Amino acid sequence: MPNSRSLIALAVALAACFAVAALGATVTTPEIPTWYAGLQKPSWTPPRIAFPIVWPILYFLMAIAVWRFWEAMPSRARTAALLLFVVQLALNAIWSQVFFGLHSIAGGLVVILLLDLVLAATIVVGSRVDRIAAGLLLPYIAWTIFATALNGRIWMIN
Numbered sequence: 001m002p003n004s005r006s007l008i009a010l011a012v013a014l015a016a017c018f019a020v021a022a023l024g025a026t027v028t029t030p031e032i033p034t035w036y037a038g039l040q041k042p043s044w045t046p047p048r049i050a051f052p053i054v055w056p057i058l059y060f061l062m063a064i065a066v067w068r069f070w071e072a073m074p075s076r077a078r079t080a081a082l083l084l085f086v087v088q089l090a091l092n093a094i095w096s097q098v099f100f101g102l103h104s105i106a107g108g109l110v111v112i113l114l115l116d117l118v119l120a121a122t123i124v125v126g127s128r129v130d131r132i133a134a135g136l137l138l139p140y141i142a143w144t145i146f147a148t149a150l151n152g153r154i155w156m157i158n
Contacts, residue, residue, distance in 0.1 A: 036100065119144060122134075
């Protein structure tokens with residue numbers, strides 16, 4: 001059973017991940033029926049309902065992963081995994097601001113490509129710290145790679 005310090009760390013991880021989700025939603029949600037609706041999109045674009053189902057699950061898995069990294073024995077790999085996680089979380093937050101907030105499809109593509117790279121590094125380094133935690137990030141990277149392809153295709157056709 002986790003101790004109170006561990007539960008506080010879990011609460012902080014959940015709060016941080018869902019704060020990024022909320023920040024992204026504040027800029028994304030108003031743009032979906034307006035600016036985003038006016039863009040040409042490929043036929044393989046997921047239905048609108050997919051996003052509010054998928055993202056909360058991914059943010060929850062991210063929070064559990066970073067909590068597990070935090071709870072691992074201190075080491076250089078643990079420190080690196082935590083720093084990489086913070087960077088990828090920041091890139092996640094920035095993408096919504098750039099793509100939806102600034103209406104910059106190309107800028108969003110640059111940010112999401114960086115996100116993919118940092119997230120992959122987080123998984124690789126994190127697997128040396130806690131394989132389960134790294135595994136929890138696999139659905140997230142699968143989704144972001146798909147989102148990268150979608151962002152890239154939207155850029156090409158608009």
